[in-house]
Amino acid sequence: MRSESLRSIVDGLLTLPMVLPPTVAGFFLLYVFGVQRPLGKLLLEFFSIRVVFNWPATVIAAVVISFPLMYRSARGAFEQLDVDLIYAARTIGMSEWRIFWRVMVPMAAPGVATGGILAFARGLGEFGATAMIAGNIQGQTRTLPLAVYSAVAAGDMEGAYGYVAILVAISFLMVVGMNAKTSRERRGLKKQEK
Numbered sequence: 001m002r003s004e005s006l007r008s009i010v011d012g013l014l015t016l017p018m019v020l021p022p023t024v025a026g027f028f029l030l031y032v033f034g035v036q037r038p039l040g041k042l043l044l045e046f047f048s049i050r051v052v053f054n055w056p057a058t059v060i061a062a063v064v065i066s067f068p069l070m071y072r073s074a075r076g077a078f079e080q081l082d083v084d085l086i087y088a089a090r091t092i093g094m095s096e097w098r099i100f101w102r103v104m105v106p107m108a109a110p111g112v113a114t115g116g117i118l119a120f121a122r123g124l125g126e127f128g129a130t131a132m133i134a135g136n137i138q139g140q141t142r143t144l145p146l147a148v149y150s151a152v153a154a155g156d157m158e159g160a161y162g163y164v165a166i167l168v169a170i171s172f173l174m175v176v177g178m179n180a181k182t183s184r185e186r187r188g189l190k191k192q193e194k
Contacts (some may be wrong), residue, residue, distance in 0.1 A: 018068035026132025057134035062123035070119035077111020
């Protein structure tokens, strides 16, 4: 019972950025990585890395906000594995490590890949947390979503159209690619069943 409660708490923490407003997640990141905070101080003093209002902040914000999509997809893929195949691998003497890499990972790979694609697409569009921890510094921390916002705020609709076109094209290509991959996998499964 205790491990189930702990698992539920960990699952909630890993999923939390998906349901929090991005600015709130950005606030927490700013709090954690600020130069007056222990982690921010440590990174600055020992590694000369200043996270806040620097390019690493854009990466951290995108990863934190998009991670729950990857986590949930991967978790779902591993939960749906055929346990009979895992038991069969154990009966032929495979180690747990080998079962994980040779049986479980290949079977869960489509779900993990889908989660990766969704997480990348979500990270590409991250705005709120990025604005909080990285700012909107042209040439340093400005991401495409922030560039769209800046262009519209400045009245540069032509620039905004260009940025929007890039984001729409990348997003569309990712969805089409994901659908094509899923379709190929379904056709492969149908052939195996026959």
